[in-house]
Amino acid sequence: MVNGVFEWERPLVELENRIRELQAFTKEKGIDFSQEIATLERKADRLRAEIFSNLTPWQRVQLARHPRRPTTLDYIGMICTDFLELSGDRCVRNDEAMVGGVALLDGIPITVVGPQKGRDTKENIRRNFGLPHPEGYRKALRLMVQAEKFGRPILSLIDVVGAYPGIEAEQRGQGVVIAENIRRMSFLRVPVVCVITGEGGSGGALAIGVGDRVLMMENAWYSVISPEMCAEILWKDTGRAPEAAGVLKLGARDLLELGVIDEIIPEPLGGAHRDREEVARRLKEAVLRHLRELMALDPDELLDRRLKKYRAMGRLQEQTAERLEAIRSGQAEA
Amino acid sequence: MATLKDLFRTKPKYVTVKPVQGEAGPVRPPAPKPKEVPDGLWAKCPGCQSILYQRELSKNLHVCSRCGHHFHVGAMERLAQILDSVETFEEWDGEVATVNPLGFPGYEEKLARTQEKTGLREAIVTGVGRLENYPVAVGILDFAFFSGSMGSVVGEKLARLFERAAERCLPVIVVSGGGGGARMQEGILSLMQMAKTCQAVERFGRSGRPYVSVLTNPTMGGVYASFASLGDYILAEPGALIGFAGPRIVERTIRQPLPSGFQTSEFALKHGMIDRIVQRKELRPVLAQILRLHAR
Ligand SMILES: [Zn+2]
Numbered sequence: 107m108v109n110g111v112f113e114w115e116r117p118l119v120e121l122e123n124r125i126r127e128l129q130a131f132t133k134e135k136g137i138d139f140s141q142e143i144a145t146l147e148r149k150a151d152r153l154r155a156e157i158f159s160n161l162t163p164w165q166r167v168q169l170a171r172h173p174r175r176p177t178t179l180d181y182i183g184m185i186c187t188d189f190l191e192l193s194g195d196r197c198v199r200n201d202e203a204m205v206g207g208v209a210l211l212d213g214i215p216i217t218v219v220g221p222q223k224g225r226d227t228k229e230n231i232r233r234n235f236g237l238p239h240p241e242g243y244r245k246a247l248r249l250m251v252q253a254e255k256f257g258r259p260i261l262s263l264i265d266v267v268g269a270y271p272g273i274e275a276e277q278r279g280q281g282v283v284i285a286e287n288i289r290r291m292s293f294l295r296v297p298v299v300c301v302i303t304g305e306g307g308s309g310g311a312l313a314i315g316v317g318d319r320v321l322m323m324e325n326a327w328y329s330v331i332s333p334e335m336c337a338e339i340l341w342k343d344t345g346r347a348p349e350a351a352g353v354l355k356l357g358a359r360d361l362l363e364l365g366v367i368d369e370i371i372p373e374p375l376g377g378a379h380r381d382r383e384e385v386a387r388r389l390k391e392a393v394l395r396h397l398r399e400l401m402a403l404d405p406d407e408l409l410d411r412r413l414k415k416y417r418a419m420g421r422l423q424e425q426t427a428e429r430l431e432a433i434r435s436g437q438a439e440a
Numbered sequence: 441m442a443t444l445k446d447l448f449r450t451k452p453k454y455v456t457v458k459p460v461q462g463e464a465g466p467v468r469p470p471a472p473k474p475k476e477v478p479d480g481l482w483a484k485c486p487g488c489q490s491i492l493y494q495r496e497l498s499k500n501l502h503v504c505s506r507c508g509h510h511f512h513v514g515a516m517e518r519l520a521q522i523l524d525s526v527e528t529f530e531e532w533d534g535e536v537a538t539v540n541p542l543g544f545p546g547y548e549e550k551l552a553r554t555q556e557k558t559g560l561r562e563a564i565v566t567g568v569g570r571l572e573n574y575p576v577a578v579g580i581l582d583f584a585f586f587s588g589s590m591g592s593v594v595g596e597k598l599a600r601l602f603e604r605a606a607e608r609c610l611p612v613i614v615v616s617g618g619g620g621g622a623r624m625q626e627g628i629l630s631l632m633q634m635a636k637t638c639q640a641v642e643r644f645g646r647s648g649r650p651y652v653s654v655l656t657n658p659t660m661g662g663v664y665a666s667f668a669s670l671g672d673y674i675l676a677e678p679g680a681l682i683g684f685a686g687p688r689i690v691e692r693t694i695r696q697p698l699p700s701g702f703q704t705s706e707f708a709l710k711h712g713m714i715d716r717i718v719q720r721k722e723l724r725p726v727l728a729q730i731l732r733l734h735a736r
Pocket residue numbers: 485486487488489490504505506507508509
């Protein structure tokens with residue numbers, strides 16, 4: 107990628123730049139290029155559809171990692187009002203790789219949490235590239251428990267490569283914290299809506315990803331392992347990550363089919379970063395629709411449905427007792 | 441040329457039944473054939489490089505008599521080590537079989553090979569047995585089967601183990617040894633088993649009966665970051681690798697050599713993540729002690 111442009115979208119981006127140049131020229135010099143512009147725009151539309159309507163799983167992974175993709179705080183700013191950011195896990199420190207607080211969503215007070223990537227190198231260092239330590243997950247849990255106390259619904263916006271793999275993170279119980287978050291989140295007596303907005307990296311995503319509804323942006327990915335690590339395990343070659351992305355079935359459509367997510371939020375053609383306002387509008391609409399449905403349920407019903415949903419996840423096959431008996435007595439092929 | 445016999449072969453090998461919660465009594469599948477680990481007459485200790493006579497090693501619960509290194513133990517052998525007798529063990533859900541939900545390349549073949557090699561149908565054996573005559577629900581992960589990793593079947597069998605134990609007011613012991621954590625070949629569905637098992641543990645907890653989680657070498661990733669971390673009592677065998685991120689990933693991330701003893705049982709104890717380190721020969725007595733303390 108060069109300057110936020112992928113090799114496979116370069117012809118389109120070059121065309122778009124040319125159109126912008128001509129438009130600027132028209133304004134500055136007063137020369138009429140409208141016909142040329144119209145032709146180029148038709149060409150750009152064709153190219154856009156061609157490139158973006160048949161994205162491979164790996165291209166979507168790349169879009170999910172786009173440096174200009176809206177981050178958690180960007181979305182909060184675009185969909186909420188009155189956001190009051192809260193800090194700290196009341197135990198170790200304030201992990202800036204995880205953000206959260208209270209806000210209004212269309213007038214409804216909600217608690218919102220999510221990992222936060224940096225928008226430039228400096229911020230990325232402060233935020234540890236959006237890779238939370240245990241205290242980040244504890245902060246998120248603290249805010250969710252507070253939400254439960256006040257009967258506030260929860261919105262979890264998920265964009266995380268994974269829980270940070272470091273010495274201190276392990277010392278302070280990264281595994282234990284993830285397990286505790288999953289356990290506690292599963293039994294919260296308020297509506298929980300999770301949205302995978304970018305990357306959904308394994309346990310680090312699930313630790314803030316158990317909800318009544320799990321939505322996913324069209325170009326987001328969510329997987330038990332990153333394509334790079336999968337490629338390394340399978341073929342000892344991280345360069346084959348594009349292939350692994352296909353094998354892992356980590357895209358929104360796959361996850362909907364597998365019953366892991368409930369809805370796909372469509373992105374503007376070419377990815378969320380190409381039209382932030384539009385993608386925020388769609389996000390807000392979907393979240394509100396689900397939250398309103400869930401807020402109508404009483405907490406027992408809510409919990410019962412949530413647990414049943416997860417209880418049914420997985421695919422398996424059962425041999426009957428009779429069949430096994432037959433195999434054992436040699437009357438059937440195993 | 442197709443013969444009549446060939447036509448018969450096309451009928452499905454398995455009957456698919458939708459899992460029903462709290463369903464049915466236990467079924468006894470063909471008894472798994474435990475294999476000595478490692479193979480052969482002699483074994484080399486990775487701890488002290490001694491050459492050990494396999495029979496002696498087995499008699500010593502697969503612990504090196506020179507340096508105390510704890511070798512992997514298969515599920516059936518582990519059952520024999522902690523239960524009063526394997527004869528009192530009644531297996532649950534042995535009929536639950538693995539599928540390839542993502543069509544992951546090579547998964548079926550690897551499954552078949554592993555089943556052949558280990559005599560196990562999946563990475564976990566669950567059921568009910570007796571320990572010092574206390575009835576107890578037990579789940580044992582077997583490292584030899586996909587590193588004891590958790591896919592749909594392991595998650596389902598664990599969920600049913602906790603559900604049935606709650607119904608029957610039994611304590612639960614789960615011995616984990618899953619370096620692979622969540623099973624990659626089942627993708628996102630493996631990850632969801634973390635949620636399923638954490639929820640099962642929490643619901644079981646409301647029965648007031650104890651859950652003892654025993655961590656053996658290695659307990660990592662999605663296994664550690666779910667049910668294995670949620671025991672009322674967490675015990676670990678000495679020198680086991682315990683953690684979330686694999687040590688190689690950590691090393692690569694921080695670009696520094698790892699401190700010695702990083703992510704061992706001793707490290708986990710020091711940092712407050714487990715209750716006790718228990719030598720293998722002490723495991724049965726300590727488990728019995730816990731059951732005694734919870735006797736009704
Ligand atoms: Zn030794």
